[in-house]
Amino acid sequence: MIQNFPFYLSLIIVIVLLIMIANKIRVAYPVLLVVAGLLISIIPDIPMIRIDPELILIIFLPPLLYEAAWTISWKELWKWRRIIGSFAFVVVFLTATIVAFVANHFIPGFSLALGFLLGGIVSPPDAVSAGAILKFVKVPKRMSSILEGESLLNDASSLIIFRFAMIAVATGQFVWHEAVLSFSWMLVGGIGTGLLIGWLFMKAHKMLPTDANMDTVLTLVTPYLMYIAAEEIHSSGVLAVVSGGLLLSNHRHSFLTTSSRLRGISVWGSLAFVLNGLVFILIGLDLPEIISGLDGVSVSTAIGYGLMITLVLVVVRILSAYGAVFITLIARNFIDVADSRHPGFKVPAILGWTGMRGVVSLAAALSIPVKLSQNGPDFPHRNLILFITFIVILTTLLVQGLTLPLIIRKVDLPDYNDYLPNDEAEEMIRREMSKLTLDHLDTNYRELLEKSSFLQQISKKWQDKMEKEPDIKISSEIREAYLDVLDRQRAWLIEQNKNEQRHLDEDLIRKHLMQIDLEEERLLLVH
Structure with missing residues (x-):
């Protein structure tokens, strides 16, 4: 051997x-x-x-x-x-x-x-x-x-x-x-x-x-x-x-x-x-x-x-x-x-x-x-x-x-249209998750949102990946607020995956879930 x-x-x-x-x-x-x-x-x-x-x-x-x-x-x-x-x-x-x-x-x-x-x-x-x-x-x-x-x-x-x-x-x-x-x-x-x-x-x-x-x-x-x-x-x-x-x-x-x-x-x-x-x-x-x-x-x-x-x-x-x-x-x-x-x-x-x-x-x-x-x-x-x-x-x-x-x-295989086209589904997920994020922040963290530049950035463009870590001090309170937002996004995606009326491909849902996991990991590594 x-x-x-x-x-x-x-x-x-x-x-x-x-x-x-x-x-x-x-x-x-x-x-x-x-x-x-x-x-x-x-x-x-x-x-x-x-x-x-x-x-x-x-x-x-x-x-x-x-x-x-x-x-x-x-x-x-x-x-x-x-x-x-x-x-x-x-x-x-x-x-x-x-x-x-x-x-x-x-x-x-x-x-x-x-x-x-x-x-x-x-x-x-x-x-x-x-x-x-x-x-x-x-x-x-x-x-x-x-x-x-x-x-x-x-x-x-x-x-x-x-x-x-x-x-x-x-x-x-x-x-x-x-x-x-x-x-x-x-x-x-x-x-x-x-x-x-x-x-x-x-x-x-x-x-x-x-x-x-x-x-x-x-x-x-x-x-x-x-x-x-x-x-x-x-x-x-x-x-x-x-x-x-x-x-x-x-x-x-x-x-x-x-x-x-x-x-x-x-x-x-x-x-x-x-x-x-x-x-x-x-x-x-x-x-x-x-x-x-x-x-x-x-x-x-x-x-x-x-x-x-x-x-x-x-x-x-x-x-x-x-x-x-x-x-x-x-x-x-x-x-x-x-x-x-x-x-x-x-x-x-x-x-x-x-x-x-x-x-x-x-x-x-x-x-x-x-x-x-x-x-x-x-x-x-x-x-x-x-x-x-x-x-x-x-x-x-x-x-x-x-x-x-x-x-x-x-062979010209038929297109059964089981799911929304990826571009259309991506746009729908981006738009609705953006709205969900803004509503969640405004409803639950309005005071923090007014005084935190970090949460203000997230509320404007949370889905964009930053090429470098932001030079912003993030308190534990603000970090917990953002983690809560990510949890809410994750729960929303899981709900949409179960919704048969939306016709969303689960592979696409999993892609966005992984993006949320990566964002959460990035936030945790900052501290």
């Missing part, structure tokens, strides 16, 4: 350089990282990176899921809950089932249980890959929201399938009524564990005398504790992290200080950056070891199996996208849907083509134990499953990942 440490450090540098190149040539960085890992793996005497299968899910999944839960918009998640839920659960279960029967029929020696195991591994699309691609092209906000929400929840459904299939492979039996009870407990126990631990951490942040560094450390511990606690009671660790992360994310302004929020954004952004980069480069680095374990199956045959499963995944997802449209058109006659207009046929086609696989699929495949039990026989077809997973990830990243931006540019 120690002798390979320079190699691990060099990998981080390679990841950074490759992502810089990917941004420069406008290619999704997961594509370059996978190819780079593949090329590095064929260099003679390159150290093998080995991670304990039992630890792979714990190391990578909790922080990546937690970070995703913090960045996703709850408003968008709730608005598109039906389509997100259908893709995250129904489509994943359907995909895993079809993969199971195809694998069982065409791959010699592949039982139905092993087929479901493979289906659970390869069924969830990867949001990191799609997000990296979509940032180079303009797509409707609803599309990116659906992809983000789907990826946040489909990990849970796919890993539930994966767990049941593992039990079936190990025991050779599958009892339906026990599975239904176990599935229900995984859902209820996972969500309940995440919410309980999230609530406890909220209280801890409020009651304990923590600073920004301590708060950041606690946020790093939180997802791991949620995941491990849920897994210990045999429920879903993924749902625990997602539910707990969403709870804390939506109450972040009630228990974290401004400094803690700003520090957390920087730390979590860097951590997610490194973990995602490592996972994608690991995909390529693992190939030689996987190939060496393909006993009794030629590489060309295994590649054929991988391409066959990839084709199944692509076809099922595209058909599911159009099926969701068809069901929505019927459902709008009986229930309220997020948008009752006909979505057209372009967006479902694009959604169907965004099914790149990545982090979760690799982590799940690598977590398969080498042996069925401690001293038992080898896990059947483990390396073949790993190889098929690798082919699926590589093919979807290269084919769909490289063609998706071209397709989006060629």
Whole structure:
């Protein structure tokens, strides 16, 4: 381990350089990282990176899921809950089932249980890959929201399938009524564990005398504790992290200080950056070891199996996208849907083509134990499953990942006008927050306003950033008044985000909330 440490450090540098190149040539960085890992793996005497299968899910999944839960918009998640839920659960279960029967029929020696195991591994699309691609092209906000929400929840459904299939492979039996009870407990126990631990951490942040560094450390511990606690009671660790992360994310302004929020954004952004980069480069680095374990199956045959499963995944997802449209058109006659207009046929086609696989699929495949039990026989077809997973990830990243931006540019996607245009929304927020600030100062701090040049400056142009700190003495009383103004602005923005009639993009609201946090931090640093 120690002798390979320079190699691990060099990998981080390679990841950074490759992502810089990917941004420069406008290619999704997961594509370059996978190819780079593949090329590095064929260099003679390159150290093998080995991670304990039992630890792979714990190391990578909790922080990546937690970070995703913090960045996703709850408003968008709730608005598109039906389509997100259908893709995250129904489509994943359907995909895993079809993969199971195809694998069982065409791959010699592949039982139905092993087929479901493979289906659970390869069924969830990867949001990191799609997000990296979509940032180079303009797509409707609803599309990116659906992809983000789907990826946040489909990990849970796919890993539930994966767990049941593992039990079936190990025991050779599958009892339906026990599975239904176990599935229900995984859902209820996972969500309940995440919410309980999230609530406890909220209280801890409020009651304990923590600073920004301590708060950041606690946020790093939180997802791991949620995941491990849920897994210990045999429920879903993924749902625990997602539910707990969403709870804390939506109450972040009630228990974290401004400094803690700003520090957390920087730390979590860097951590997610490194973990995602490592996972994608690991995909390529693992190939030689996987190939060496393909006993009794030629590489060309295994590649054929991988391409066959990839084709199944692509076809099922595209058909599911159009099926969701068809069901929505019927459902709008009986229930309220997020948008009752006909979505057209372009967006479902694009959604169907965004099914790149990545982090979760690799982590799940690598977590398969080498042996069925401690001293038992080898896990059947483990390396073949790993190889098929690798082919699926590589093919979807290269084919769909490289063609998706071209397709989006060629297809004239409709503008659904889900939100006010950014310029118009910015102007509305600026105007109304200015009025709110002036009214709040005049109503609550009129006497201070008359004698304080600082508050007079704020009342005239609070939203402008000063290039240098003002050479003005600010008393604690005046500082508290301005902090109160910022709190009122923050509360107003949060209220506007909940107001469905305003049609404001939550990303824009978060931008202004961060500006308020930065202004508050600047004021606190003056003293």
